[in-house]
Amino acid sequence: MNKKHIFIILYSLSFLIGQSSVFESEPGFIRVKADSSSVPIYLDGNLIGHTPIKNPIPVMEGVHFIGFHPPSFKDPFISYGKVNSDKQIFVLSGDTVNISFNTFLVDNNIKKIKKEYQITNYIGIGMLSLFLYQLWIISS
Helix, strand or coil: CCHHHHHHHHHHHHHHHCCCCCCCCCCEEEEEEECCCCCEEEECCEEEEECCCCCCEEECCEEEEEEECCHHHHCHHHHCCCCCCCEEEEECCCCEEEEEECHHHHHHHHHHHHHHHHHHHHHHHHHHHHHHHHHHHHHC
């Protein structure tokens, strides 16, 4: 046998040994529900789709992070705020995990955090004004 025949045989055998399906074991599933529609759903940082998602999402067994960003999150403050809508979940092989997101509560939490942030800014401006006033008194 020449090298060409050996190569063809080995190449043909590689398809027989190769992975037969996308998942090595039976996949787990994540079913997502939200209280409003058109909410983007992110799984491990990747956009999966917008609610409502009718079919469960197939995933490998293990730890996954799932989160959402409602349409009201277009404010740049959110990227620096202490709001964490991500949920850490563990999916078993063949199991379905049900996740529910309540975007209304998160929106109210955002408004509360913005108000606290605004109050903090006012306190900072007041302290700066007091400091500048003391410097002006000392210098005169």
